[in-house]
Amino acid sequence: AAERAERELLEAHAAAKAHAEAALQSAIDVGELQGIRDAIAEHAEAAERGQRSAVLQHARRRRDELAKAQRRAAHYQKLARQKEKKEEARAQARAAEAARAESEAAARAAEEARAAEARAAAERAAAE
Secondary structure, eight states: OHHHHHHHHHHHHHHHHHHHHHHHHHHHHHTOHHHHHHHHHHHHHHHHTTOOOHHHHHHHHHHHHHHHHHHHHHHHHHHHHHHHHHHHHHHHHHHHHHHHHHHHHHHHHHHHHHHHHHHHHHHHHHHO
């Protein structure tokens, strides 16, 4: 009876391992980081009982690769947003400089127009 119970336990562990490996392989094939993490967590219980497998090792490597790729993508997105903000700030600075230059030119033109008007008035007054 003890041998039978032990055999059944071993068969149950083997079945659990086979199921976990199938889930791991399926998650690897899908290639989604969270799915692989979940499958590894599920299979970790069997691994703790000394039933490690090549599929689990492969899943962990794939998980690490996907996590690294995800971090890299987030980093590049952050860099792109920073570059965008810098370009926007430069464009705003150029627009502000153009507006300032235009304002100064308008002020000079107005001053020149007043000076011309004053000369014309002085000329009219001298001619009378």
